[in-house]
Amino acid sequence: MSAALKTNAPPLVKLRDLHVTFKTRDRTVHAVNGVDLDLAAGEVLCILGESGSGKSVTLRALMKLLPKFAQIKGGIEVNGRDVNAMSNSQLADFRGGEVAMIFQEPMTALDPVFTVGRQIAETVQRHEGVSRATADARALELLELVQIPSAKRRLAAYPHELSGGLRQRAMIAVALACRPKLLLADEPTTALDATVQIQVLLLLRELQEKLDMGVIFVTHDLGVAGEIADKVAVMYAGRVVEEGPVSGLMAGPLHPYAQGLLGATVHPGMRGKRLTTIPGAPPMLDVAPTTCAFSPRCEYAEAACTAGVPALVEASPGRFARCVRVPKGV
């Protein structure tokens, strides 16, 4: 579908028609309703969307981190392996080895009763079977890699002794301990202050280039996507509604939802002007949408929008949108 498939190199991540449904006694939620995504090795993809769009669920499905009552359908291939078919012991090797994840809240992702150095070294020992001394040496290297000042002293620090920015760096160090091919990042900079957020973003960009990792970065912040992404997938109600290189999306989004999102983001120079808003609220997803899920909020909605789920069409090379109004390019 995207550029990755046309070249011969197999994609690092291949999602095909992913569906995730959460079924509890009270309620059924169709969180993800058919997502296709490809990521080439060394590429950075941002999944952009608001709460409830299914972006984090998609990310977690890649590591099979969803709860047992989640029903997962569709193809999930990472590095040529079928994630859905993995046994628990295979998953244990896979997580942290080939694929690692960083989270929004480092305080809940790090173990409060072990030092930062121990947590990094533990990952190295578990996956590479090296001695404790070698692992400790690697932990120091990693703390230096993520640019933690006075790294040697910080090895012996507990998570609560570090500031928010340093904790986030320590979590990145744990994730990178075994040089994963794919890094999954779930809003890792959302909880940080502005001056710290930009430091962490620049660090992630630098590390991604240095280690040549594929990165899938989930965010709701267009500015963050602009700083880090090669390509962007905009999600709405569990489907990708627009996908393409970041520059094209920022310059002129194709899908009305992406246009609304860009218009509703406050940026400099909008003072005194009325902000454009998207009226209404996202659908509840108790049933999977059978039409364009955005049509009830869309100012361009027409009869064709409710006739079925619009197909993802290639509007111009590499740019896709799921909207009846976007014509297929040549």
Place this chain on the structure above:
Amino acid sequence: MMDALDPTPDRGGPAQPLLAVKGLVKHFPLKGGLLGRTQAVVRAVDDVEFDVVKGETLGIVGESGCGKSTTARLLMRLLEPNAGTMIFDGEAVGENVQAGGITLREYRRQVQMVFQDSYASLNPRLPIEETIAFAPRIHGLSADESVTRARELLAAVGLAPESFARRYPHELSGGQRQRINIARALALRPKLVILDEPVSALDKSVEAQVLNLLVDLKAEFGLTYVFISHDLNVVQYISDRVLVMYLGEVAEMGPVGAIYDRPAHPYTRALLDSRPSMDPAKRRTKPPLTGDPPNPVNPPSGCRFRTRCGHAEEVCAARKPLMADLGGGHIVSCHMATPGSGHSQAGSLAA
């Protein structure tokens, strides 16, 4: 006779600040040890001074731990300041009425607050019209009148009273709950509304709706806002004047144009440069600041920003900078802005 809950008439005229804050200090003792003695002091707000002009929106920005939320709670008198005076439209807050003061009860009717967490700030067991009607009833309106007012306010914040009035907070979305909080804040017809990160927890499309609503309500009810946020773009959009806080102190304050176009304090410049660029062709290559904000328990001596400042010199550690006036109400606390301060670039910023 005037209704007890009509908007109170303006007293001091337009030139008088609605709220004048002077020397505001709030220190939190950190207790510990066997005897529970005070081990250290968090200097959350340290000698903060500013005016809120009638009809304006004053934006307060800063990073976590800079004291902006403590300032909000002090303004609302949810916290008792250790020192400092607050004058509300010419009347000292919490002072003797005979001596020209205003009681806290009356002050809190004139000053209302909206919090960041829209769910935690609503009573989950009250239907929303009763939440909004609660304060007017306490302040002497009859039950019927209170409910009428609540329904009017629901309509004013864009929620149809007939379908929303009897609902409970858990039945609403985050954006709708924040509208309820705003309606409740307006129920006593206040003059000043303190908005503490009111849109930070909302999705972007909802954030824009709430910001538009705040702009409309300000015009409709003749309000004055203190708008606290860490989002520089939102503050630029909504504020007339901006106050930048760092570690409990005012770093810079001025009209929104001056702060965003001609930032004088190195910290303000770094904050503005930290904003993601929105243009993939113009990505940042170097972070404007390194490290996190220091702990407000033991703030650095002299200028509190000097540990992260690229222009720091000896004088910055030795002496606290004076507030320098750059003209047009633009003030900055930096040695580089004060001629003769002893900094090698002293006076380079002076207007």
